[in-house]
Amino acid sequence: MAEFTMELNDEQREVRDWLHGFAADVIRPAAAEWDEREETPWPVIQEAAKVGIYSLDFYAQQYFDPTGLGIPMAMEELFWGDAGIALSIVGTGLAAVGVLANGTEEQIGTWIPQMYGDQNDVKVAAFCSSEPDAGSDVASLRTRAVYDEAKDEWVINGTKTWATNGGIANVHVVVASVDPELGSKGHASFIIPPGTEGLAQGQKFKKHGIRASHTAEVILDHVRVPGSCLLGGKEKLDERLARAREKARKDGERVKNAAMATFEASRPAVGAMAVGTARAAYEVALDYAKTREQFGRAIIDNQGVAFQLADMRTQIDAARLLVWRASWMAVNGKPFTAAEGSMSKLFASETAKKVTAQAIQILGGNGYTREYPVERMHRDSAIYTIFEGTSEIQRLVIARTLAGMPIR
């Protein structure tokens, strides 16, 4: 187990500086254009693939870093560059982690390379869990997967929504219910290979922020996939279902609680994205406050402005510490006895919304225009309190954990 540290080691600092260079030189200059175009920034993803940032190798290296700081450090730097473009770059990684965590070696070897493509022909992947009637209450999802034993195929029907890269992905990972009575324990994940009949993109959403990231509905109409597309395989699924049925019979609530551990481990990564956006807006505001003069002096010389910057910086640093602690806990298998993963996501995402709004205020009229990036950063920051569990759901999880109540 690695000791918790608040300092990056030499190797991590090197990676951070390299990522920062890419974010500053490639991502940030492209941000306004792709935000206006509301399209996936394929050329930027390709650049990221060429230098090795858009790859499973890079993602896995950070993911398995025993200090737990690899992923938060990488997310903070990329999202400092621009949230929409960064999500287009890391969105595939989120789907790939689903396969890494649950897939067999053969599935990992077959599908993950197809998620990324190669640097001359980059591809993306999508993770499809949310549905029109199952957002916060993901256990109630209705997409059904039924096994056709005669053909060794799964038949999947349902409508997914809000899928990042949905419909444009080469590989979709779809969560479906194989036993609705077991709630989230009756869910299984399936690979939908490229070109599978019956999968279609529905509505593409026009969004408030992170507009460079593609978000759409995914319709699954009698989609047939081979048995080998069930992540982890049928034998493992049958064993898991049998255990879940037994547990549900004895103690239904404990079954529901176990599922929450996964979210606790993945939420700090979203917190780190929020820290990146908040830091970016704070830096613009600090710079502006030092150079903009009114009444014969820099506006930072007014306590009213300087105190805002002091609060912004304090909250960003506090958010980063919560994120790093939770990431370290996740990598080292520490139990989240106070829902520390949810805490980090809640605090960092609310901080990003607050800090980016303050940045607009400090830039005055300029802050309200698209000539300056803080307007975009403020729009982008609103997503952090919504996806991977809204702020209300984080509070619910933390409160119920503290109270010793079952998490529903």
Ligand SMILES: Cc1cc2nc3c(=O)[nH]c(=O)nc-3n(C[C@H](O)[C@H](O)[C@H](O)COP(=O)(O)OP(=O)(O)OC[C@H]3O[C@@H](n4cnc5c(N)ncnc54)[C@H](O)[C@@H]3O)c2cc1C
């Ligand atoms: C841009 C974007 C990208 C996304 N990417 C993906 C993706 O790649 N894959 C994927 O599967 N999903 C994705 N999502 C979906 C996202 O995770 C959901 O939007 C989120 O979980 C909230 O669900 P909902 O939108 O249905 O809101 P609802 O669950 O309907 O919530 C509406 C409001 O009610 C509140 N609320 C609900 N229940 C409670 C409660 N018990 N107590 C208090 N308040 C409550 C919520 O906090 C919220 O304020 C994405 C969403 C967006 C907007």
